[in-house]
Amino acid sequence: MKKTAQLCLLTLLALFMSVLSASAQDGEKLYIYKFCVTCHGQKGISMAPNYPNLARQNERYLINQVKDIIAKKRANKLTLLMTEHPVVISISDEEIAAVAAYMNSIK
Numbered sequence: 001m002k003k004t005a006q007l008c009l010l011t012l013l014a015l016f017m018s019v020l021s022a023s024a025q026d027g028e029k030l031y032i033y034k035f036c037v038t039c040h041g042q043k044g045i046s047m048a049p050n051y052p053n054l055a056r057q058n059e060r061y062l063i064n065q066v067k068d069i070i071a072k073k074r075a076n077k078l079t080l081l082m083t084e085h086p087v088v089i090s091i092s093d094e095e096i097a098a099v100a101a102y103m104n105s106i107k
């Protein structure tokens, strides 16, 4: 009985881990499909001085910033680059979370 419970726990843990890594992987694809890569650079290191690097940034912070930028709560001339991009603003909350997990996980 104890063994079965342990096996169940291990299976659950494995499932949980695969879900976690799947979302980080999807985030990597979304980072490209949603054009983030064109400004924020491969591996989250941008090529322009006024385009911020995103690699390894705090996940919660990234989520909040993307949401604030899209909602125009954080708005300036540079954030217009994101809000005037039709593909960028089409990103959903779930996709934002996946991209943030990916950016945070970049080595």
Ligand code: HEC
Pocket (backbone or CB within 6 Å): 031, 034, 035, 036, 037, 038, 039, 040, 050, 051, 052, 053, 054, 062, 063, 065, 066, 069, 076, 078, 079, 081, 082, 085, 088, 091, 099
């Ligand atoms: C056309 C260029 C462009 C594209 C495409 C773009 N960004 Fe940005 N992004 C910027 C610029 C420029 C800023 C800096 C805005 C500022 O100075 O306030 C920024 C800011 C950010 C920030 C805030 C960073 C910080 O340190 O506060 C995040 C997070 C971010 N972008 C994520 C994304 C994601 C995710 C995508 C794809 C869905 C994306 N961006 C697509 C140009 C772009």
